[in-house]
Amino acid sequence: MRPNKRAELIRKSLELFYRNGFHATGMDLVAAETGVSKTSIYKHFRSKEELILAVLQLRDEDFRNWLYRRLEELADTPRGQLEALFDVLEEWFGQPGFQGCMFIKASAEYQSGKDPINMQSAEHKRLLQEHFAALAAKAGAADPAALARQLMILKEGAIVLAAMSHSAAPAKDGRQAALALIKQAVR
Amino acid sequence: MRPNKRAELIRKSLELFYRNGFHATGMDLVAAETGVSKTSIYKHFRSKEELILAVLQLRDEDFRNWLYRRLEELADTPRGQLEALFDVLEEWFGQPGFQGCMFIKASAEYQSGKDPINMQSAEHKRLLQEHFAALAAKAGAADPAALARQLMILKEGAIVLAAMSHSAAPAKDGRQAALALIKQAVR
DNA sequence: ATGTTTGTGTACCGATCTGTAAACTTTCAC
DNA sequence: GTGAAAGTTTACAGATCGGTACACAAACAT
Structure with missing residues (x-):
């Protein structure tokens, strides 16, 4: 029951679930792809659901860390970081294995x-x-929570359309819309 | 092989797939819920995939017809209809069985x-x-296609967040953003 | 060396998956 | 009435689902 084996299991399961979907990915496939027998997997996770939850936790940490770090690298002011959001998303959409948002x-x-x-x-x-x-x-937004909700809408919409159209183009439209909304909200 | 039986089958399957998901809904459940045996179902549809495609076609027609009609009822100018989009979406989000976008x-x-x-x-x-x-x-938008893409992003984002938050609130934020983008695009 | 604990893989469980073969019931032409 | 055609049900096939009993192997303490 080595802890790094558990981490490896989560990492590989993430890839499988992300590519194939959750219901469509059976535990037999997870066992085959990781080279770990189902019995051993079920020593680490009491159920498939528990494995999925561990996968989602890893994804949450990885994605947020990556996004926040990229935003900081692209801009050093809060407003600049908001404006850079869709540039970072465009990077993501263009990555080879991009298949939409896991959540x-x-x-x-x-x-x-x-x-x-x-x-x-x-x-x-x-x-x-x-x-x-x-x-x-x-x-300095007049209503920071409202602007955040609007940007979230743009972000989720761009992700969905990028995944469905197999194209990074929605990032460009999202960016244009975001710039307009930010300009309007920060006076 | 009465055609209305087929339509009834599609209608009920739509409900089941929408509520439970596609992989999670077995053909046995469809048979049980419709009162039609699996053999009869497979006389109408060669496979589960074909049934799903028929369901999606019905959904496409129903949803677009409903949306377009509601937009026309709420406004009689093109711009008014675009501005009414999120009012109609808010109606949808508030409906009892709302579970996001089937597509x-x-x-x-x-x-x-x-x-x-x-x-x-x-x-x-x-x-x-x-x-x-x-x-x-x-x-009279300067770039009609670009505005349409932006509104699509807002629409998909609002749907996703409304479904995930079990709330119609994203329609309000989407509406505010849409009004700003329309104003900017139509000068 | 020997007993114990810990971890692993094989081989299986009952349930459910999509899809079908074969028998039966209804419909309808003549 | 009788035979063909169409539609339906029961019962099942073969595969796969999530999950586990059990035998075996490695590591460890004594």
Whole structure:
């Protein structure tokens, strides 16, 4: 029961779930792809749901860390970081394996509001919105929370359309819209 | 093989797939809920995929007809109809069984760009975007296609966040953003 | 060396998946 | 009435689902 084996399991499962979907990815496939027998997997995770939750937690940390860091690298003012959001998203959309947002897909497959998978996905979005609201406040927006909600809408919409159209173009349209909204909100 | 039986089958399947998801809804459940045996179902549809495609086609017609009609009822100018978009969406979000966009969920479960289910979902979005672009052109937008793409992004984002937050509130934020973008695009 | 603990893989469980073969019931032409 | 055609049900096939019992192997303490 080495802890790095567990981490490896989560990392590989993330890839499989992201590419194939949750229901469509069986535990037998996870076992085959990781080279770890199902019995061993079930020593680390009591159920498939628990594995999925661990995967989502890893994804949440990785994605938010990556996004926040890229924003800081591209701009050193709060407003600049908000304006750089869709440049970072465009990078993401252009990455080879891009297949949309894992949390949108998770909540699409597990729709019950009481489902832990659904709740954890909603929490990820809440954390992002909070971050944007903090940036908007520092940038001097009249209503930072409202601007953050608008940017979230643009972000989710751009992700969905980029995934469905297999193109990074929605990032450009999202960027244009975001710049207009930011300009309007920060006077 | 009465045709109304087929329509009834599609209608009930739509409800089941929308509520439970596609992979999570088995053909046995469809048979149980419709009172039609699986063998009879498979006389009407050669496969589950074909049933899903029929469901998506019905959904596309129903949804677009409903949306376009509501827009016309709320406004009689192209610009007014674009501005009314999020009022109509808010109605939708507030309906009891609202669970997000069926096409987003379909393309989330069937991600391959070559999958007929994925392609049909993308086509639905294309038709909507075309409609918005025509309205934008009639409204006198400088770049009608660009405005249509921006409104699509807002629309998809609002749908996703409304479904994930189990709230109609994103419609209000989307509306505010849409008004600003329309004002900017139509000078 | 020997007993114990810890971890692993094989081989399986019952349930459910999509899809079908074969028997039966209805419909309708003549 | 009788035979063909169409539609339906029961019952099942083969595969796969999430999850586990059990035998075995490695590591460790004594």
